[in-house]
Amino acid sequence: MKxxxxxxxxxxxxxxxxxxKAGFKGENILVHSGHLAHYQAFATEQQLVIEESNEAVASxxxxxxxxxxxxxxxxxxxxxxxxxxxxxxxLASVVSGLSIAQIQHVIGQRPVLRxxxxxxxxxxxxxxxxxxxGDLQETPYKDGQKVFERVGKVMVISETDFxxxxxxxxxxxxxxxxxxxxxxxxxxxxxxxxxxxxxxAAQVVNGSAQMVLQANENPAALIDKVSSPGGTTVAGFLAxxxxxxxxxxxxxxxxxxxxxxxx
Ligand SMILES: NC(=O)C1=CN([C@@H]2O[C@H](COP(=O)(O)OP(=O)(O)OC[C@H]3O[C@@H](n4cnc5c(N)ncnc54)[C@H](OP(=O)(O)O)[C@@H]3O)[C@@H](O)[C@H]2O)C=CC1
Ligand SMILES: O=C(O)[C@@H]1CCC=N1
Numbered sequence: 609m610k611x612x613x614x615x616x617x618x619x620x621x622x623x624x625x626x627x628x629k630a631g632f633k634g635e636n637i638l639v640h641s642g643h644l645a646h647y648q649a650f651a652t653e654q655q656l657v658i659e660e661s662n663e664a665v666a667s668x669x670x671x672x673x674x675x676x677x678x679x680x681x682x683x684x685x686x687x688x689x690x691x692x693x694x695x696x697x698x699l700a701s702v703v704s705g706l707s708i709a710q711i712q713h714v715i716g717q718r719p720v721l722r723x724x725x726x727x728x729x730x731x732x733x734x735x736x737x738x739x740x741x742g743d744l745q746e747t748p749y750k751d752g753q754k755v756f757e758r759v760g761k762v763m764v765i766s767e768t769d770f771x772x773x774x775x776x777x778x779x780x781x782x783x784x785x786x787x788x789x790x791x792x793x794x795x796x797x798x799x800x801x802x803x804x805x806x807x808x809a810a811q812v813v814n815g816s817a818q819m820v821l822q823a824n825e826n827p828a829a830l831i832d833k834v835s836s837p838g839g840t841t842v843a844g845f846l847a848x849x850x851x852x853x854x855x856x857x858x859x860x861x862x863x864x865x866x867x868x869x870x871x
Contacts, residue, residue, distance in 0.1 A: 612669025626759030734760025
């Protein structure tokens, strides 16, 4: 199976690195993007096939992944439309806010997968949502699903939930990094080096995420297990709440969703 990328920016690069780490051959990854100088070195390092145009990617790949910015997505789709093959080929779009109906309005009734990955696909720990224009058990959709299963967890969701998913999974790595950075800076405030404090904070968040996923327990129950009566954790927890921690996070997600709706 050949996977083609139209647009080789941050998201496409993260998917490609994840696929290569998972053993997907570079010779089966076709790429074309805006400016060759921006991705030539990456393509060479990852042993990818650089195609001369978006149209060439569209005509040769079995799974064509559209990974350009939303403002030019429809123009690019329109330019590759005549190169796309019949119903055996999949167009997978990772473009935020672009619906299956909008895509099919441009390229016609071909198999389309709407995808919302996050940058953690780069290390095989992605959280990716999928919605399909047809039966996911059929070959072109299955091929697309397999691509994203190789780089993390995949969830099939309704298209109406994409803005929420985009905020709490697509954008949220940035917010998780922000929490890690905040914890790390607190460590620095009390004399740890930034490097040591960041290592500690990242491992704590990593272990805590594994506890939530593996212990199959509500995070609130896990908070209670750490909070001894009259102890230090509950004192810190309540001070964070007094400063509006939960409200700040939810407001951040509200703003993320509002921005996607506005675009
Ligand atoms: N970054 C993220 O975490 C996530 C991003 N997304 C979605 O992925 C898409 C890409 O985002 P991201 O990778 O961050 O953005 P980037 O700006 O990093 O990448 C966009 C890429 O598109 C290329 N490009 C510009 N014009 C064309 C063209 N006409 N034909 C082909 N390629 C072109 C650009 O090349 P050049 O710079 O050389 O012009 C650039 O490499 C967006 O739609 C975004 O919503 C979805 C989930 C998460
Ligand atoms: O910020 C953005 O536009 C994209 C969408 C999801 C993550 N990043």
